[in-house]
Amino acid sequence: MAFEPDIPPIQVHLCVKGGQEAIAWYEKAFGAVETFQQMAEDGERVQHANLSLFGSEIMLHDEFPELSLDVMSPLSRGGAAMTINVNLPYPIDVDRAVKRAVSAGAAVTMPVGDQFWGARYGKIRDPFGHVWAFNAPLVKAG
Structure with a gap:
């Protein structure tokens, strides 16, 4: 299986309740940089955003319960299903x-x-219900 060279094979796509607030929070808390944003037709919800943080890129969107239960945030589901x-x-x-x-x-x-x-x-658990773990080696490798 071949992969596109500039696209990581696995990428996190977060569903949040309050997309604009989440973007601002990730910028403040993690130093994220928004690289793309598209609002939904309702003009209130983030349909898609890309954030660069910790040397990676994540995607983010608001909840769209009218489309599917797959587009619900951890806050609406009762907790995060992953770390x-x-x-x-x-x-x-x-x-x-x-x-x-x-x-x-x-x-x-x-x-x-x-x-x-x-x-x-x-x-930690962020205000949007997602759980983040931070891990760093105690000694320099090699």
């Missing part, structure tokens, strides 16, 4: 990344700590 794992390179400070997210309104779901697999690790 978005952010692997930070050594010596990036996981504590600082989590603290920045918390100061922007995230809730800690697993306090940052040194883990048995040799990484500094912690988890």
